[in-house]
Amino acid sequence: MEKLMRWGGSNKNLSLSLPDGNTKIISPKNCQSVEMYFNSKKMAKAIGRLAEKTPEVGETVSGLLVKEGFTYQIMAPDDLHVFSQLSTANVTQRITIPYSGAFGVIKHRLKQIYESVESSTDEESEVPTIRVHDRVAVKQESEKHISLHWTSDPVSDMVLDSIVALVLNISREIPKVVVESEAMKTEEENGKKAEKVIHALLVSLFGDVKFGENGKLVISVDGNVAHLDKQSGDVDSGNEGLKERVRAAFQRIQSVVKPIPLSAS
Template sequence: MAKTIGKMAEKTPSVCETVNGLLDKKGFTYQIMAPEDLHVFSQLSTGNIIQRITIPYFGAFAVIKYRLKQIYESVESLTDEELGVSTLLAYNGVTVKQESENFLSLHWTADPISDMVSDSVVALVLNASREMRKMVVDSEPVVNEEEDTKKAEKIVYALLIFLFVDVKYREDGKLVINIYGNVAQLDKESRKVKSENEGLKERVKMAFRRIRSAVKPMGQF
């Protein structure tokens, strides 16, 4: 048995409602509390790690915005008042800034979800840069297409897990997505989705189409 305390105890959860918090054990007593209450009910404190990365990019910022919207439904346009630069907020966690004509910067608070989102944004920006270089340079660039394809597959798989949680590979290479007992099978080669649940089928099909169009390396994936 665990007791909720602090802000967690202000509202009684309904039946089957998920409760998220920190579990604190003192002897044989268990308590669940909100992260911001940790310093109140214990001698511990929490802290955040702010991540920042700079990516070379010479194209239009609108291209990145368009591609981000293909993957994430929540993409918000902002303006950095201090720097006066174009800014995007992806999935309420990762900030993308065009700090100059030569590079973009990403800022986010480290956590499993934001780290995954930031990885996908980095891959998206690098792929966009590479595709634009192919349009303006006649000579063929040196690209390891096999390695890029493997990286793209890993990113697609990670994004599918981010969206649907329970995603597993079958022996034949197909992906099985399970949501509360509703199962969908995704064939990445044919891009076909099979499921008895039409809603899940269309959701998986749309998600894979968006992810693929934004993450594919040089059109090879």
């Protein structure tokens, strides 16, 4: 290490008295600042469990770096209370999310993302629980909300964030499914009602109207028979007069029962 000295006499005489060559002599003026640089290597000693095994060249050593004064020590987290006055603690967090869907849907979606998804029952609260990689526990607290429990660390936090996003997406999809199913059910009911009305009106016009094969209606008038296809509106009959009457009547009934919807302006 270079030695920096301030000397009030002759630099030449001082250099002659210190011929080792490692001494650098400066003579600053009064009130002039002098910067001195000290290069020293910092060394940390592995103690406790980390010192039981000698690491290979290039192997990463993971532990806690503890500084006390000018000394550094690397130790395992479990040895912290042994070699210092410090101690470690785990922070367990809990979050509650509104969810009114089936609890099995969450498990099904989680299995599509994570390899380790296990179902169990919580020992304390006795509620259905899903554990994801033994890091995050999803509990069905009630029919309207679920709770997520995890020990805080970078990996568990990322898993938790993905589960929260998944549950929120499921919650947004549930109303759509309900609305679509209700719309399909309403449309089906309206279709059945329309068929009943069409059949009743045809009976009032022609009298003998029966259900035939392939969903067709068989209309008999004075010994003449006409077959009406309710889907396409086609009429098949050997009597042209009856054929035209049935076709015209069906078109008028269709326009009343199933009018053309007005287009949005």
